[in-house]
Amino acid sequence: MGRKRKRIVRTKPIPTLPTVFDCPICGTGKAVHIEIDRKIQVAVIRCGKCKVQATRSIRPIEERVDVFGDWLDELLEGEDDHTDVTDSNSTEPESMTPD
Numbered sequence: 753m754g755r756k757r758k759r760i761v762r763t764k765p766i767p768t769l770p771t772v773f774d775c776p777i778c779g780t781g782k783a784v785h786i787e788i789d790r791k792i793q794v795a796v797i798r799c800g801k802c803k804v805q806a807t808r809s810i811r812p813i814e815e816r817v818d819v820f821g822d823w824l825d826e827l828l829e830g831e832d833d834h835t836d837v838t839d840s841n842s843t844e845p846e847s848m849t850p851d
C-alpha cells in the first residue's frame with residue numbers, strides 16, 4: 753500500500769490592500785489615508801499633505817481601495833458639476849435618395 757502523501761502547499765495569498773493612496777489633488781504619493789467607520793458606514797478620506805478631506809457613505813462590502821476609487825471617479829467627473837453628459841452621437845444619414 754503506497755501511502756501517497758500529497759503535499760498540499762497551500763499558499764494563502766494574503767490580500768494586501770493598500771491603505772494609503774496617492775493624492776489626486778496635490779499629487780503626493782501615499783498621502784491619502786482613509787478611515788472607515790463600519791458602524792455608521794462612513795469613510796473619511798484625508799490627505800496629510802494638502803489636507804483635503806472628504807466624507808463618503810459606504811456599503812458594508814467596500815474597502816478603502818473601493819472608497820478611494822469612487823472618490824477618484826467623482827473628482828475626475830467633477831462632483832460639483834452634476835450634469836449628465838448625454839452625448840447623442842447618432843449621426844444618422846437623414847435621407848438617402850438612391851438614384
Ligand SMILES: [Zn+2]
Nearest residue numbers: 775778799802
Ligand atoms: Zn493632497
